[in-house]
Amino acid sequence: MERIEGRYVTLSHCWGKIEFLHLATTTLPRFEEGVELEALLKTFRHAFDISCRLGIRYIWIDSLCILQDSEDDWLYQSAQMDQIYNNSLCNISATAAENSTEGLYADRHEFQTWTDDIDLKTDGIPGRDDSRSIQKCTILDLAFWERIVDNAAVNRRGWVLQERLIAPRVLHFCHNQIAWECWEKEFAESRPDNLTLHQLIGGSVMDGNRLKSMIPTFNGRLLREERLRKSMHGKPWEIDEHLINAMPSIYCFEIWKRIVEVYSKALLTKPSDKLIALAGIAKLMSRRIMNGNDENYVAGMWRTHIEGQLLWRVDPVVRRGSFIFHSERPADYRAPTFSWAAVDTNEGIKYGDATDYGLSPDKYKFIAVDRVKIEQKTRDSFGVIVSGYIVVKGVLKKIAIFDSKRDCYTRYHWQLKKDGQILGETYKMIYLDAPKSDCPGILDYGSGNGFVDGRAYCLPVALDRVTSRSELDGSPQELVCLLLQSVKGEHGTFRRIGLTKISRYHSRSQEEVFELSKFGEEANMPCPWDPIAKKHTIRIIC
Incomplete structure (x- = not known):
């Protein structure tokens, strides 16, 4: 095919459920001969008009530039998304349109x-x-901005997030006005002199976070301060400044965490695209976080500080007094269970505070990731995952998880087990990843077994909400743990099923939280035990 050079624009749009003319092996001859403008959808025709008005001859539209019935072409083109959008002059976004028949131009008042x-x-x-x-x-x-752009129809699509973030400029066609977004500023017709973003945290109006900005020392620092303020209920005097004033690389992680939190709520027509639709942003971040070292990318996370990145969670949803669990695991393999990408949830995943323990003293963390192995379908480190696992050194605790049907404050709870007996405190701060998929064997409290085959375990990972004030006056420090399930017939192998937090306020004594990491019965766990290092070796897989 003849090489074409010149400036071009791109288009972000909602496909919708209607059938329309697109590029495929069967329609390729027609496209090569030339397609009548009237044969294309209104959104495409409007995008052509805008491109011409901008003096741009070329436009890239996914459904017209990728062979939709060719897996090889799809894999190749999807790996180029960072280049396609990053090198465009501008991304035209059909922000308000629910499908491509609605067009870009709306009735305006x-x-x-x-x-x-x-x-x-x-x-x-x-x-x-x-x-x-x-x-x-x-x-x-x-x-x-949240109303007219962030929550608009097109920006609820998973693929569009990376199109929006990677493109240097985005022209949003909203329901009643046009908005502009680039890496440095936002504008709207009703705010032509620069749109100042704000948010309300702890009763105070603070500068808002600019999703498109990827400037670590500014936006990353702002995100970090926001997260810490939220954890301390907006009380700035509770925060140790050294936790905010971090290295630029840590600010990059803050940006990545926010991207993941936003992206995990987005909709995908094909759930199998979960990691592929984020690969373009991941490649861009790889150049910033890891100086282009692709091997550091681990199923939607990064090898550096990976211990803290394991501590994502799915918050339960309470509606009309009932706990609703929309999250589930996809039927087809997509990512190892330790990755947030292994779960689908409309509410998205959340990150806590304990996400960069490479900067904190070892006394605040209780695990170390010893080895990481990810196998992709192609040579692309950001491509489709075939299998993967991590090997963790830590101290495992046997537990039982129960269904708290009689408790209006929580749906599930757990307790420690020793020699087959339930003992100790009842812990209710529990976040199961996908209980309908992972935990069909959870029984009522009266059974005494929890999981039907007793294969649930707790792995203490790190202390959350560590501030100088919390150490001085004994304010709550939460111990954050992973919840695991042993894999039958595979010694030392587990799958993640959730996360739990243990507050000093919810324990019999303050010491009990930390004694979790020293509780007995270590050698009897279904995994290797090192009596010298006093650590288990745990392999977390599918």
């Missing part, structure tokens, strides 16, 4: 784009200049 300016009478307000009784103010809509 000019008054809807007016800014909300008001004249506020300030007489009698303490601290106000009496000479100016009328103050011109602008009403801030903290949810403006």
Whole structure:
């Protein structure tokens, strides 16, 4: 095929459920001869019009540029997404359109784009200049960008997130106005002089996070401060500044964690695309985090500080007094269970505080990842995963997980087991990854067994919410643990089923939390035990 050079734009759009003309082996001859403009969907025609208005001759549209019935072409092209979007002049986004028949141009009402300016009478307000009784103010809509862009139809699609983040510029066609987004600024017709993003945390208005910005020392630091403030309920005096003032590489991890939290909520027509649809962003981040060392990418995470990255969770959803679990594991293998990519959930996954323990003293972490092995379908380190595992050194504890049907505050809880007996405290801060898929054997409390075959284990990983103040005054430090299930017939092999937190407030004594890592019966676990290092060797797989 003839090589074409020149500037080009790209298009992000919702495919929808309708059938439309697209590139395939059967339609390739027709495309080579030339397709009538009227044969294409309205969104495509509008995108061509915008491209022409910009003076750009070429446009890249996924459904028209990738052979949709060729797995080989799909694998090849999907591996090029970082180059395709990053090298484009601009990405045209059909932001508000539910499908490609709706187009980009919407009916507009000019008054809807007016800014909300008001004249506020300030007489009698303490601290106000009496000479100016009328103050011109602008009403801030903290949810403006979230409403017209972040939560719009196209940005709920999984593939679109990387298109939006990788492209240097995005032109959003929203329901009532056009918005602009680049790596440095956001604008909208109703905010033409730069859109200032804000958010409310702990009763205080703070600068908002710019999803598209990937500047570690600014946006990464802001994300880190936001996460720590949320964990301390917005109390800045609770935070040790050294936790905020980290190395630039740590700020990159903060950006990655936010991307994963947002992406894990997105919709995919093919769930098997979970990691592929993020590969372009991963390659971009690899160049920033790992200086292009692709081997550090591990199924949606990074080898550096991987111990903390294992501590993602799926929060339970409570509606009308009932616990609802939408999360489930896909029928077809996609990623090892230690990866967030192995779970589908409409609510997305969440990261806690204990995610960069490479910077913290060893006394705050209780595991070490000794070995990582990921096998891809192709040579692409960011491609489709065939199999994978990690080998962890830590101290395993046998537990029983129960269904708390009579408890209105939690659906599940767990307790320690020793010699087949239930003992110790009842722990209710439990986050199961996909209980309907993983835990069909959970029984009522009265059975005394928990899992029907007793294969549940707890692995203490790290202390969460570690601040200088918490060490000085004994404020709560949560012990974060992985919940594992042993694999039948494979000694030392486990699969992840969830995460749990143990607060000092919820234990019989403050010491019990830390004694978990010293509790007896170590040599009787279904995995190798090193009596010198006093650690188990645990292999976490499918």
